Amino acid sequence: xxxxxxxxxxxxxxxxxxxxxxxxxxxxxxxxxxxxxxxxxxxxxxxxxxxxxxxxxxxxxxxxxxxxxxxxxxxxxxxxxxxxxxxxxxxxxxxxxxxxxxxxxxxxxxxxxxxxxxxxxxxxxxxxxxxxxxxxxxxxxxxxxxxxxxxxxxxxxxxxxxxxxxxxxxxxxxxxxxxxxxxxxxxxxxxxxxxxxxxxxxxxxxxxxxxxxxxxxxxxxxxxxxxxxxxxxxxxxxxxxxxxxxxxxxxxxxxxxxxxxxxxxxxxxxxxxxxxxxxxxxxxxxxxxxxxxxxxxxxxxxxxxxxxxxxxxxxxxxxxxxxx
Numbered sequence: 001x002x003x004x005x006x007x008x009x010x011x012x013x014x015x016x017x018x019x020x021x022x023x024x025x026x027x028x029x030x031x032x033x034x035x036x037x038x039x040x041x042x043x044x045x046x047x048x049x050x051x052x053x054x055x056x057x058x059x060x061x062x063x064x065x066x067x068x069x070x071x072x073x074x075x076x077x078x079x080x081x082x083x084x085x086x087x088x089x090x091x092x093x094x095x096x097x098x099x100x101x102x103x104x105x106x107x108x109x110x111x112x113x114x115x116x117x118x119x120x121x122x123x124x125x126x127x128x129x130x131x132x133x134x135x136x137x138x139x140x141x142x143x144x145x146x147x148x149x150x151x152x153x154x155x156x157x158x159x160x161x162x163x164x165x166x167x168x169x170x171x172x173x174x175x176x177x178x179x180x181x182x183x184x185x186x187x188x189x190x191x192x193x194x195x196x197x198x199x200x201x202x203x204x205x206x207x208x209x210x211x212x213x214x215x216x217x218x219x220x221x222x223x224x225x226x227x228x229x230x231x232x233x234x235x236x237x238x239x240x241x242x243x244x245x246x247x248x249x250x251x252x253x254x255x256x257x258x259x260x261x262x263x264x265x266x267x268x269x270x271x272x273x274x275x276x277x278x279x280x281x282x283x284x285x286x287x288x289x290x291x292x293x294x295x296x297x298x299x300x301x302x303x304x305x306x307x308x309x310x311x312x313x314x315x316x317x318x319x320x321x322x323x324x
Contacts, residue, residue, distance in 0.1 A: 005084040006032050007070055021062040022087035023122070024304065026080065029088040036083035036314045037307055038117040041090040042105055045286075046098050047127030047165040049158055051253040057285030057296075058090060058122035060251075061303065064296035072308045074270050079304075079311035082320065085120075088112060098127065098163045106131035113139050113279075118310050120303055123283030125253070126153055126165035129238045130172055132281060137177035140234040140278055144182035145169070146226060148265065149240035150189055150211075150256040154201045165253075165284070173204045180205030182230050186222075186268070187211045187243035190256035211243075211259050219264055223271030230275050237272070237280040237306060239265075241299050249298055251290025262298045269305045277313065280306040 008025040022028060023039040041058030048054065071078045079085065091108040093101035109132050112119055121132060126149070136143050147153065147169060154170040156162075162171065172178045184207040192198065201208070207229060214222050242252040245259035285299045 005081060007080040016066045021059065021066060023062050024065045024068040024080070024085075027086050029086040032084055032086050034084070034115055035086035035088070035117050037085040037120055037310050038088040038112050039085065039120045039122065039303070039307070040088040040108070040112065041122045042093060042124035042128045043090055044093040044095065044101055044105070044123070044128060045125040045253075046095050046101065047125045047163060048253050049164060049166055051286060051289060053286035053288040054123055054125045054253060054284050055095070056287050057124060057283070057299070060285055060287035060290070060293070060296040061122050061282065061299045062087070064293045065300035065304070068300060068304050072304065074266070075273060075305070075308045075312065077308055077312050079308040082315035083311040085307055085311060098161070102127070102131045102163055106134050109135035110138065118314070119279040120307050120310070121279070121281035122299075122303065123281060123285070126168055126238070126240055126283050127163055128283060129281060130163065130168040132279070133168075133172045133177050133236060134175070136234070136236050136279060142177055142179040143278065144179050144230045144233040144235045145172075146184055146186060146230065146235065146237045146272070148186045148238070148243040150187060150242045150259055151240070151254065152185060152188060152197060152201050152206075153240075154204060154206065155197070170204065179233055182233050183207065184209060184226060184229055186226070187214065187260050189258045214260055214264055214268075219267045219271065223268050226268070227272060227275060232276055234278045235275045236278060237269075239280070239282045239302055240284045241282060241295055241302075242284055244298060249295040251286050251288070251295030252284050253286050262301070266301060266305055269302065269309070273309050273312065277306070277309050280310075282306075
């Protein structure tokens with residue numbers, strides 16, 4: 001993009017709590033015409049198996065993101081000056097028909113990727129990862145996946161349904177859209193239906209870094225392991241906010257005790273800045289179960305770190321130095 005990116009509203013002139021809640025108070029996509037990174041909401045939660053409400057997650061994240069600032073000291077970069085980041089609004093997915101919704105999300109992702117943008121998607125429940133990965137594979141070929149979650153999300157069906165928030169990554173492996181040499185869950189914990197869950201998951205090619213592994217081994221060692229597993233492959237990162245302990249993310253549909261802290265999650269993501277991040281999502285924020293925006297704030301900062309990584313890489317691809 002030849003012109004200077006248009007950044008957030010100036011909070012020294014317009015209070016943070018005033019005006020429309022786009023992500024980080026950035027311009028809408030229709031205001032700038034095109035974007036390097038498109039932040040898109042998918043207000044869909046028909047695939048949940050327990051507490052509903054993630055359809056309201058995207059807008060809750062946007063509200064919480066009002067406090068984000070233009071310079072990211074942890075990555076020594078000003079992401080909104082390095083690349084044009086814009087809020088692309090929401091995908092209007094049918095809440096009564098999961099199959100149709102999956103098709104709609106996939107088509108919307110295809111359209112945005114066709115413009116050259118990378119996607120920072122705000123869910124919605126984890127069902128939406130499957131259509132997003134289908135679009136990524138069409139553009140990049142099978143992608144590496146780092147899946148941050150309390151759960152495996154590689155189960156076969158729920159009540160005979162193939163498309164739910166607990167099944168997207170089994171479907172993705174079956175469809176050949178993931179690079180099975182570079183798959184990992186991060187932050188998993190809690191009870192399973194049986195040992196076979198782990199056996200099936202391993203057969204699909206997934207490695208597992210549990211939340212206890214992060215605690216015992218530390219962020220730096222875990223991050224180094226993840227970087228080596230991914231290598232230079234096109235990488236998609238999918239983050240279920242329930243990877244965080246309920247103390248850090250109570251507002252989610254299927255909470256599990258013993259999770260990561262928000263600090264651990266953010267530090268792991270920052271350590272992945274050298275990976276080839278092609279797009280990402282943050283899902284399963286259910287604000288009805290939140291308190292004082294705890295979950296939404298954590299999700300907004302998570303999306304901010306991912307956006308910063310993509311913006312830095314886009315600028316580096318143009319031969320530009322980070323602007324601090």
